[in-house]
Amino acid sequence: MLQTQQKIFRKFYYPVLPIAHLQDGPKGVKLMNEDIVLWLDEEGKPAAAVDRCCHRTAKLSKGTVREGSVVCPYHGWAFNRTGKCTYFPQSELEDPPKVYKIAGYHCEERYGYVWVALEDPVTGIPEFKYSDDASFRKVDQFYEVIHCAAFRLMENSFDAAHVAFVHQNTFGDINNPIPPKMDITPAEWGFETYHEAPVTNKLNQQVKTINVDEDETVRKAYGRWYLPFIRQNTIQYPTGLIHSIITCATPIDDKSCQLVQFALRNDTEADVPAERVIAFDRAVVDEDMDVLETTEYNVSLDVRRKVENHMLSDKPGIVMRQMLLDLFAQYGEEEVI
Template sequence: MLVTQQPVLKRFWYPVIPISALEAGPQAFTLLQTPLVLWLDESGQPCAVLDRCCHRSAQLSKGIVCNGHIRCPYHGWEFEGSGTCVKVPQLTEDFIPRTYKVEGFCCQERYGYVWVALADPLTDIPEIPEVADPQFRQIHQFYEVWKCAGLRLMENSFDNAHPHFVHQNSFGVISEPVPPELDSFEELEYGLQATSVLPVFNSDIQKQNLKTTEDRTVRILESTWFMPFNRKLKISYPNGLIHIIFTGATPIDDQTSQVVQFCVRNDAEAEVSAESIIAFDRQVTLEDQLILEGTDYDVPLDIKVEQHMFTDKPGIVMRHKLAALLKAHGEAEVRRG
């Protein structure tokens, strides 16, 4: 599936940039091959419009913010968050033609990131209630570009067969390659949820993070996929620790994803440092990245194109649901010719 050729994918929310990055001024971002400029208005709320001035197509992201508006660097035209032009310095009268506007997009802040939808959203931004729970702390982990499809990353997140090989140096048990069956599996309107229990190995850094001396433990996993490319992984340990990882694979283009990851935990910095937590999760994600960047970005929704085994059920359902989404909106899967 070539994501940039499927218009319905514009109707979902994607995390695009840390909101703190906008404090330095307007920033450019490409979402589904659409160039955006993002900035903060006078009230500190994020705005997103097409990064092309309607006058002579200059990049607005090379301009500055004036009174909460983005000002074009070419002739000084100013636009508000909806994309409407509110100032043309060359005009001697207050009247500005209604055609002086650029395309504006849905834009909100959530969890420390700016989220954008390029068209009327079909769903809400994923809910992660633990972020607002005072018993939990949020740790921003990384924000970087991966050369892989978002769907590959989502399937990988639900694949209990890969950890014993891909993550054998961090938590996998390669001598026990057969994972247990899923405990539960539920399809949601725009996603799915699965639970399972996975035996794992504790490396030295993980022993520190889990506050244990045991070489082995189990992860009680509750995984939620939010269509199309966001997931929440809730990991509960026998000692009561809860470690929640949110990962968003925001599609820049067909081959590239902007990966956003943060975690939420029910412990304190005085118990386990954020630096140690980030270090372990970073090791795990780098192991994934090495493999995923070698996969084909044109992920087929037709399950007959690739081979499968019993642990691939979540990924198969993801493909079925995306195919059904395209069909419901009068689209067909577009792949390389």
């Protein structure tokens, strides 16, 4: 599957930029191989459009903002959030011609990020558990490019078998490679999972994230996959601590994604400083990426093709593949490989 070639993926919202990055003017990002300009409109809300002026194709992200419209740096044409040209200084016309327009995209702010859908969305931005709970704090973790397919990251998120090997230096036990049983329950636009697993915090002395003295513990993991490339992994420890990680893989092109990750926790900065939380999850993410960035980006979803071999513990990934194939069929598409 080539992630930017599946048309249905254009109908989902993806986080593309921290909203704070727009305070000093427009910014350019790439989503699904499309160059996009982002800016704040007259109400301070994020707007998104194609990053090309319809006059001489200059990048609007190199421009400025005027009365809520993005202004081209080349000749000063201005465009509002719908893509309509609102002003061009070379004419005395009060209303520019209707043909002076660019493509505008669906754009919203949520969880401190700008979310964009390139076409009419089939579902909204996910409502993450605990996001509206005042007893939970938000820890912003990662906003960076990763060089693997978005599906690879999602599949890996529900792969209990890799923990003993990939994460043996953080919390996995290579001497106990048999993965725990994982329950999978279908849900709207995805599925939910649950499993329990003993873990050993190998970094506890340097990066204490649980606020207990024990290095070994059993954690309950509640997962939620949101089609196509978002997951929430909620980890509950015996102490009552809940560490809920939201991970989004926003497709940039067929070979890379924008990783957006933040955590929700029911403790305080005084209990465990955010820098410690980030440091531990940084080590875990680095372990994953060291392997995931070596994988093939053109993932075959149809297991009947026998391109990849599978085992019993791969069930979440197999279910994920089938749900994506069903999504394609629902919207009249086939897998593009």
